[in-house]
Amino acid sequence: MDTIIQLRNVSFAYETEEEKNLAVQGVDLDVRRGEFLAVVGHNGSGKSTLAKLFNAILLPTEGHVLVEGMDTSDEEKVYEIRRRVGMVFQNPDNQIVATIVEDDVAFGPENLGVPPAEIRARVDEALRAVGMYEYRLYEPHKLSGGQKQRVAVAGIIAMRTDCVIFDESTAMIDPKGRREVLETVRKLNRELGITVVFITHFMEEAALADRVVVMDSGTIAAEGTPAQIFADTALLQRTGLELPPAAQLARTLREHGVELPDETLTPEQCADALFRAAQKAGVV
């Protein structure tokens, strides 16, 4: 599997007049093409700063970020980088530019100079992909948080980016909206093969990823599959993270002598495992 984004010894400091605040220090990370990578960490762990380094919103104070071999600090390449790596932000209201949903989705392709007929096709396709096609003529302020965020996602995929960074895109929306966005993200990753970097502090979202990176005080504390990460109790304690609810339940059950597989992280897996355990015990 080849890499799409490479971080080499990347550090970033927010400089204020009094002090230099190192938000990210010495991070080495490869984002592989087609993967669903979750970046987790508590507040102030540097995960959001890391996200902004991926597509040249922030430039590393040390080290290099390479997107398909292009250095983000090369000013001439910034446009090329951003047409490959899109970003969905936290607040859905602050990233929608147009007053009609479909016009907003068209904004990116318009900036890229795509011919009108093709923009139309891309916009319809993108809106269908996120399940917002029926809402194409709505005004954004009449949509729910989850719907707005799906419009923002459509705006990025209409640009045909290879990779989408989600910078805590589910943090400001209600649980129902979060589920909608998450379903959309998984669908994009699986069906369209878009590389996803998902920054979040919700562990149940990280549980759905192929790979999880745990950030702590600006460095990578751990990296592995969700099952590996969530099995490491010491790590979770050290970095101030909690198990996803389903995994929490599974752990408590295990402590009480119920045998459940390690891969019990999502509600679906949990239900499945419980059903099997019940079958084995001859209850059902």
Add this chain to the structure above:
Amino acid sequence: MIRDITIGQYLSGTSFMHKLDARVKIVCTFAYIITIFLCKNFWSLGLMVAFAALMTLLSRVPVRMLLRSLRPVAFILLFTAVLNLFYTKTGSVLFQWKFLILTDKGLYTAVFMAVRILSLVSVSALLTYTTTPTALTDGIEKLLSPLKLIKVPVHSLAMMMTLALRFIPTLIEEIDRIMSAQKARGADLETGGFIQRAKALLPVLIPLFVSAFRRAYELAFAMECRCYRGGEGRTRMKQMKLGVRDAVTAVCFVLLIAGVVLLGRFFPAVI
């Protein structure tokens, strides 16, 4: 309440007016506004009002919505009408009481002013009701594009307008939220005199400004992330094309203006 603001409130539909090209609608609206001030007698004024009524019918905008857009100008309307009623000293006197003199010319002027303001506001409201803000700003951008030759940043201006319109509902929501928050902290926003109430709004305005700047900052990032580099090299999804409908409308407007001018020739001016 603040939610009554109808600027940029587009009513979706598929009527004749909705399908017209935004540029045609903008030019015609301006033409209408200018023409209505050329009306000097009841015949031409009547023609203009009939035309506005026809446009309302063609737009399928409910009259109720149109009336709502007239509410904010009700005071100005009354004010100018009353002023014209009593400040016009020419013409034959109809009524006199102490210093108040009402002449027939004053009465006509008052009626004319009121009708002019009413139709002017209704016609502009029709424009915003039947044209999406995007189409409106696109239209303005296209109409102003000759100014690019003298280095006027037409695209940037149009983009600023689009964003301003886009953020009106967002900021209104924000005001509501901040007001509730301040009320919850015991702020009194509704009683007291004008000065007192204006002062009480300060704790609402300051957070609003702070948040507006933060929004602007984030929006700029989001736009850059979507490869926005200004107007150069940009294409548009919706191409504006003039059709038969637009030609018919333009001809009707030319006829309307000609009609008003002719009626002005044949009938004596009453104001």
